[in-house]
Amino acid sequence: MDNTQLSIRDLRVRYVTEDETVNAVNGISLDINEGQSLGLVGETGAGKTTTALSILKLLPKPTGRIESGTITFRGTDLASASEEVMRKIRGNEISMIFQDPMTSLNPIFTVGAQIAEVIGLHNKLSAEETLKRAGDMLELVGIPRARSNEFPHQFSGGMKQRVVIAIALACNPKLLLADEPTTALDVTIQAQVLAMIRDLKQRLNTSLLLISHDLGVVAQVCDTVAIMYAGEIVEYGALAEVYEKPLHPYTEGLFGSIPRLDLKRKRLNPIRGLMPNPADLPSGCAFHPRCPYAQDACAVTVPATTEAEGRKLRCLMYEGKIENRMRTSNG
Amino acid sequence: MIKYIIRRLFQLIPVLLGVTLIVFTLTYISPGDPARLMLPQDASDIQVAELKHSMGLDRTFVVQYVHFLFGYDGPGDSFDYKGLWALDLGRSYVSNRPVFGTILERFPNTVLLTMVALFLSIIISIPFGIISATRQYTKTDMAVTVAALIGISVPAFWLGMMLIWVFSVNLHWFPSLATPSNLWSIVLPSITLAAMNTAVQTRMTRSSMLEVVRMDYIRTARAKGLDEGTVIRVHALRNALIPVVTVIGLQVGQLLVGAVLTETVFSYPGIGTIMVDAIQRKDTPQILASVVFVALVFALVNLAVDILYAFIDPRIKAQYVGAAKKKGGLFRGSKA
Amino acid sequence: MAQKHRGPLAEFWKRFRKNRLAVIGLAIIILYVVVAVGADIFYTYDFITGNQIPNAFSGVGSTGKIDDGGVKKAHLYLMGADNFGRDVAGRIIHGARVSLIIGFVTVAFAVIVGGGLGAVAGYYGGKLETVIMRGADILLAIPNILFALAIVAALGPSFRNLLLAIGITSLPVYVRLVRASVMTVKDQEFVEAARAQGATDFRIILVHILPNCMAPVIVQATLGVAQSILSATSLSFLGLGIQPPSPEWGNMLSEARPYLISAPHTLIFPGLAIMTVILAYNLMGDGLRDALDPKLKR
Numbered sequence: 001m002d003n004t005q006l007s008i009r010d011l012r013v014r015y016v017t018e019d020e021t022v023n024a025v026n027g028i029s030l031d032i033n034e035g036q037s038l039g040l041v042g043e044t045g046a047g048k049t050t051t052a053l054s055i056l057k058l059l060p061k062p063t064g065r066i067e068s069g070t071i072t073f074r075g076t077d078l079a080s081a082s083e084e085v086m087r088k089i090r091g092n093e094i095s096m097i098f099q100d101p102m103t104s105l106n107p108i109f110t111v112g113a114q115i116a117e118v119i120g121l122h123n124k125l126s127a128e129e130t131l132k133r134a135g136d137m138l139e140l141v142g143i144p145r146a147r148s149n150e151f152p153h154q155f156s157g158g159m160k161q162r163v164v165i166a167i168a169l170a171c172n173p174k175l176l177l178a179d180e181p182t183t184a185l186d187v188t189i190q191a192q193v194l195a196m197i198r199d200l201k202q203r204l205n206t207s208l209l210l211i212s213h214d215l216g217v218v219a220q221v222c223d224t225v226a227i228m229y230a231g232e233i234v235e236y237g238a239l240a241e242v243y244e245k246p247l248h249p250y251t252e253g254l255f256g257s258i259p260r261l262d263l264k265r266k267r268l269n270p271i272r273g274l275m276p277n278p279a280d281l282p283s284g285c286a287f288h289p290r291c292p293y294a295q296d297a298c299a300v301t302v303p304a305t306t307e308a309e310g311r312k313l314r315c316l317m318y319e320g321k322i323e324n325r326m327r328t329s330n331g
Numbered sequence: 332m333i334k335y336i337i338r339r340l341f342q343l344i345p346v347l348l349g350v351t352l353i354v355f356t357l358t359y360i361s362p363g364d365p366a367r368l369m370l371p372q373d374a375s376d377i378q379v380a381e382l383k384h385s386m387g388l389d390r391t392f393v394v395q396y397v398h399f400l401f402g403y404d405g406p407g408d409s410f411d412y413k414g415l416w417a418l419d420l421g422r423s424y425v426s427n428r429p430v431f432g433t434i435l436e437r438f439p440n441t442v443l444l445t446m447v448a449l450f451l452s453i454i455i456s457i458p459f460g461i462i463s464a465t466r467q468y469t470k471t472d473m474a475v476t477v478a479a480l481i482g483i484s485v486p487a488f489w490l491g492m493m494l495i496w497v498f499s500v501n502l503h504w505f506p507s508l509a510t511p512s513n514l515w516s517i518v519l520p521s522i523t524l525a526a527m528n529t530a531v532q533t534r535m536t537r538s539s540m541l542e543v544v545r546m547d548y549i550r551t552a553r554a555k556g557l558d559e560g561t562v563i564r565v566h567a568l569r570n571a572l573i574p575v576v577t578v579i580g581l582q583v584g585q586l587l588v589g590a591v592l593t594e595t596v597f598s599y600p601g602i603g604t605i606m607v608d609a610i611q612r613k614d615t616p617q618i619l620a621s622v623v624f625v626a627l628v629f630a631l632v633n634l635a636v637d638i639l640y641a642f643i644d645p646r647i648k649a650q651y652v653g654a655a656k657k658k659g660g661l662f663r664g665s666k667a
Numbered sequence: 668m669a670q671k672h673r674g675p676l677a678e679f680w681k682r683f684r685k686n687r688l689a690v691i692g693l694a695i696i697i698l699y700v701v702v703a704v705g706a707d708i709f710y711t712y713d714f715i716t717g718n719q720i721p722n723a724f725s726g727v728g729s730t731g732k733i734d735d736g737g738v739k740k741a742h743l744y745l746m747g748a749d750n751f752g753r754d755v756a757g758r759i760i761h762g763a764r765v766s767l768i769i770g771f772v773t774v775a776f777a778v779i780v781g782g783g784l785g786a787v788a789g790y791y792g793g794k795l796e797t798v799i800m801r802g803a804d805i806l807l808a809i810p811n812i813l814f815a816l817a818i819v820a821a822l823g824p825s826f827r828n829l830l831l832a833i834g835i836t837s838l839p840v841y842v843r844l845v846r847a848s849v850m851t852v853k854d855q856e857f858v859e860a861a862r863a864q865g866a867t868d869f870r871i872i873l874v875h876i877l878p879n880c881m882a883p884v885i886v887q888a889t890l891g892v893a894q895s896i897l898s899a900t901s902l903s904f905l906g907l908g909i910q911p912p913s914p915e916w917g918n919m920l921s922e923a924r925p926y927l928i929s930a931p932h933t934l935i936f937p938g939l940a941i942m943t944v945i946l947a948y949n950l951m952g953d954g955l956r957d958a959l960d961p962k963l964k965r
Contacts, residue, residue, distance in 0.1 A: 058553055090556035098554075103547035106566055108573075108644070118555040167555070349805030353814075357821035480688070480953075484946035486897055488904055489920060489938035492927060500928055588810040592901055607905055610820050622817045626809045633808075 003034040005175050005207045006055070006094075011069035011079070013047070013054050020279040024050040026231035026286075027069070029305070032175065037201065037208040039218035039239065041254075042228035043275050048211040051228075052177045054079075055209075056096055057086050074174070092122040095168035099180040101161035105152040111163045112138070112148025115170055122171045137166040141196060158189035162196065169200060175207045182217060194220050215258065219243065227251050230276055230286035237311025247308060248315050249291045285316065293317065293325040336638055343634055350626050351415060355399050358619050359392060365424065365615060386410045415623065423609070423617045430620035433605055438624075440511045441594070441601035445586045447517055448525040453579060456529045460536025460575070465563065467541065475533065482530025487589055491523040491596035509597040520597045524589050528582045535578045536571065543571040573644050580636025584629040591625075682958040689954020695947035703763040710757030716912040719752030724930045747932040749923060751912075755933060758914035759940045765915050766944065769830060769899045770892035776834040778888055781841030786872050786880075788842065789849030800846070803839040811836045815898055819907040829908045833898050837891055844887055848880030882959040886952055893948035900941050916941045 013025035025047040032038050040048045053059050054066055055078060071078040073094065078086065090096075098104050105114060115134040119125070125133070135145035141162040152160055161181060168176060178197065182190040198221050201208050212218050218225060219239065226236040227250065235248040246252045253271035273290035276282055282289055288298035297316055308318045317324040366383040367374070383389045387403045387410060402414035403421075413419035418431045426433070463475040498519060499507040509516040543549065544567050552566045553559075594603030602621055609617035683689060702709075714733075722731035725748040733742045733752075745756040788799040806814075818832035852858065853876055861875050902908040903917030911918050916937045923933035 056554060058550065087556045087558060090554055092556055096554045098547060098550065100547060104551045106548040106552070106570065108569055117557075121556055164551070167551070345801070346805055346808045349801075350808055353805065353809065354817060357817050361821040362823060477688075480946060480949055481942070484893070484949050485942050486900055486904075486938065486945075488901065489934075489941065492920070492924065492934055493938065496927055496931055496934070584810060588813050591813070591816075592904070595905075606816075610816075611906060618817070618820050622813060622820075625813055629810055629813075630808050 004031050005034055005036075005074060006030075006032040006209075007070075007072040008051075008055075009070045009072070011051070011054060011071065012067040013050050013059070014065060014067050015050075015060075015063045016065065017063055022278045023281060024064075024231055024278055025054065026281075028226075028228070028231070028233045030226055030233065030236065032207045032209060034174075034207060035205050036224060037210060037222040039222035039225040040209060040211045040228060041213065041215060041218055041225060043213055045275050045278060046228040047231040047278070048228055049179050050231075052096060052179050052209060052211055055177060056090055056094060057081075057083075058090075058096070088122070091118045091168075091173070092171045093173050094175045094177065095171070095173040096177040096179065097161075097164050097168045097181050100184050101157055101164055102184065104164050105160055107152055110149050110151055111143075111155070115148075115163070115167050118167055119170050133170070137170045138163075140169070140200065141166045157185055158193060161185060161193055165193075165197065165200070169204065169206070172204055173206060175209065176201070177209045177211075179211045180213070181210075183212070183214070190217070191220075197221060215243070215254065227254070230281060231278060232286060232314055233305075233312070234287065234314045235311060236313075237309075241309070242311065245309075247311065247318070248313055249293050250287050253290075253292075285314075295322045297322050335641060339634060339637060343630065347627060347630055350630065351400065351623060352396065354619060354623050354626065355396050358615060359395065361615070363613075369424070420620045420623075421616050423614050425609075425612050425614045425617070430617045431624070433617070434602060434620060434624050437601050437605055440599065441587065441590050441603065443511050444509075444517060444520060444524060444590055444594070444599065444601060445583065447521040448528065448586055449579075449583060451521055452525040452529040452532055452582070455525075456532035457536050457572075457575070460533045461540055461563075461568070461571075463533070463537045464540035464544070464571075475537070479530040479533045479537075482526050483534075485526060487523055487527060488592045488596050490526055491520065491593055494519050494523060495596070507597070509599040511600070516597075517599075520593055520599055523596070524586060524593045527589065528586060531582065532575065532579060536575050539571040539574050540567060543567045546570070573640075576643060577636060577640050580639065581633060583636070584632045587625060587629060587632070679958050683954055686954040686957060688950045689957070692947040692950025692954065695943060696951060699763050699944055699947070700767060702760055703767050706760045706764050709760055710754060712761060715753055715757040715761055715914060717753070719748070722748045722752035723750055724748060724926070724933075725752070727932050746936045747930070749919070749933045750926060750930070753912075755919075755936050758919060759916070759937055762914045762916045762919065762937070763940065763944070765909060765913070766896045766899060766941075769833065770895045770948075772830055773834040773837055773895045774888050774891045776830075777837035777841050777891065778884060780834075781838040782845040782877075782884060784838075785842040785845030785847075786849050786877060789846035790853055790868070790872055790876070796846070799842065803842040806836070806839040807843075809836075811894070812898055812901055815902060816905070816907060819902055824907045824910060826909055826913075829899060829902060832902075833895050836898070837895060840887060840891070841884065844883055845877075845880055848883060849876055852876050852879045886956040886959065889948055889952035889955055893945045893952065896941070896948070897945055 008031075009029045010027050011025055011029070012023075012027055015022040015024055028047075028051065030038065040051065042048050050059070050064070053064070055071055055073075057066075057078065059065065066079050069079060073089070076085065078089070081089075105111070109117075112131065112134050115137050116130045119133050119137075120127075120130045123130070131148070135148055138148060139145050143159060143162060143166075147155075152163070155163065161184075165181075181197070182193050185193060194217060197208070197210075200206070201221075208221065210218060210222055222239050224237070225239040225242050226233045227242070227248065228234070229250050235242060235246065235251045242251065243255075246255055250271070253269075256269040257271060259268060271290055276286060276289070282299070284297075284299045284301055285291070285294075285303050288294045291298065295316075301316060301321065303314045303316045303319060305312050305314050306318045307313070316322045364379070364383070366386055366388060367379050370378060370382060380389070385406050387395065387398055387405050390398070398414065399420070400415050402412060402417065402419070404411050410421065412421035418435070420430050422428060423430050423433065459475050463472045466472050495505075495507045498504045505519050506513070506516045507519075509520045511517070544563075549562060549566055552562045557566075590601055591603035591606055593599075594601045595607045598604065602625065606618065606621040606625075608614075609621060706712075719731070719733050722733065722744070725731050725744045727747045728743070728745065729747065730741050730743050731748070731752070732739050742754070744754055746759070747755050749755055749758070784799050784803075788796040809817075814836045815829075815832040818835065819828050822828045822831075849872075858871060858875055861871050866875075899908055900915070900917030900920075903915045904921045906918075906921065909915035909918055911922055919937040920934060923930070923937070926933055
């Protein structure tokens, strides 16, 4: 049954400056179905934001470009679509919210006006009707309609982010891209905003692509998760399963490095080394310099995406090309 | 809002007093004795001392400063004046006409010149600044940048003379003498006066636009599906122009001052020529009155700009209006 | 593979070098300084201030016979002669010396005194700060050129008064600038650490805080030299600065003014000199600002 909203195939994105070329995204593929919430997890620099920006073609010009691949949204390939087509989709069928609410709103316009703007842009309504709808959206995110005429600086960070969400959902998009929406907020506010996203998503039946470096945040909202490393998706499957039993060495490392309340551990177990410079990636498997299970073949062969235990993985162990040492160490 | 204006006016008073004090001090310490200069060379010391006394120039510093501000009523009437607060500082040594009378007479001419220059500078600087910013790194941008750099480096009085040489002497398009009654004759002086300002404003507009265009809310605007033209016009421009407006406002003051130099080159009858003539003739009361007048106008103009700024940028207004409602206000951050 | 780490000086130079205009500015300044310092080699002071009336208004590139202490020789007037037959090019070169001295002295004065006051205001705060800042505000309230004009008009036109006037009017900018920088830096931990080691206030300010405030001061100082030179030439033009026959670009223009129609070269060249030097300093100041600004990453 094809209720796939978004389908990315083998996307490659680069940033080209006069000094260097940055390979930000190196061949990722993913699908988002109607009502599904996909969490895109990875460290800073893994290529998550670039992926999201590529979907809406909001990459910085002229440095960012989509080198190859397809991004199919409800039958249209966005990667090759014209700017005109993209403008009809932005804010309307696919919306994006960004990390820092403090600077995402234009300081000289009222919040009501900023919500009304996106409504008016994609719908033919009277001015009255547009303003009413804008007020409705504010109520929807828990802000009294009477505050429509206030300016962004009169709201706190959490409330600003709610306004941002209101703008994003105002035209009832099919897909919402959320790039670290709660990272800049206090933990308590974080919980509130996440709960709100979850709730609205369900009510409006919006698909969600949630980007985060925080495994916990993703767990609260998403049903599927894709782990990104150095511009590639290294593990991709149902969230509950991946969290229960990570199969990729990097995912295992991520879980191993977070503090846990239920286990008595004397030390944290970070992954040794650093994420590679995207302008200068290692040969073979991008993770091999830091991988505890790495073998000779890993420095030479680039792993392809294979399936194992109901998920997609990129690791030579699951291609059968090398010994699977992970299973032996976990028992 | 009124409270804000009143508060700013209050803050201005000590500054204005300070300015008058400085200008007065300068004249006080100025070498040379006006009384002696007014009398024939063979005048006796007693005669000089008498004259000095009736002019009020032998009192203490503080007393003379008070006279300066509030008036002097000496023996006889010839040297009396009502003081700065009544805009009366006596008569010119040279022409014997009331110093402020001459100033107030000529001031409108300077205002005319300044306004024309301001207008020219705005209509040139803003469009070019925007174009330069939206086409960063292209040849157009380079050209505008270099032109602006030259504009801030050219001495106004020299530019005036060069313009006269080219357009007046050689091409005969414009007269070389300017008068307020002949608008055509004001073109060259206005351009001269406007040059530096236009350059500064263009650079300011350009850098402000460049900064604003990198802001997150511009990205939000694009993500809404707005076309680039609307993004620039509605979202970027209005934010970018806020600091530009302040700069323009401050430049009005600079224009006034620049008029001093430019007017002489064109023999334009404004305060500038008064001041320069007075300097050359060592007409101290006239110099003093002119300097004080321009300084005070300058300070008032800057105040007006400050207040205007609060109207344009809602954040500034809120700071001052909200400060009055500090406790428990809606304004200071309701919690999520 | 990690990127090479350069020292901060090398890093700064690399960024500065990229800005072609700024490098041109620097080159022009170096040229002027060299020429100004060696002015006497090219033309003696007596020669360029002495009258050579027979050659008045000689054109550009013309030769004339000059009277050099009783001996007549031929002389090439590179930029022509002025109304007294004096060599324009020579006067410009000597004028360069004057302008550069004015620029450096006034800015040095303003940086040291203004910066010192600003540092004290920023570091100690309280009443001291209020007094200093109010003073700076009042000085700033009077427009620069006007103020300098008033000072020189009051005290009498002379080189010393010119330096004093321009120096004083340049002060307040540095007071504000340094105070703001000091206030940002003084709360940082390394200052506390120095204090914990027993360093005196003076040492803390001089050795620890001020070096971190240098960047904006350097930029402002460079631009300030341009402003000082502009002010000096403007005042001299009005008769309030260097008096003739001492050559100064401003008074050269004022002397040449009546001859706009008959001998424009006497006006064009000095003006070009002023413009070029000021432009050079502005270019360099801009370049410094771009190179020192940590936020700017292309």
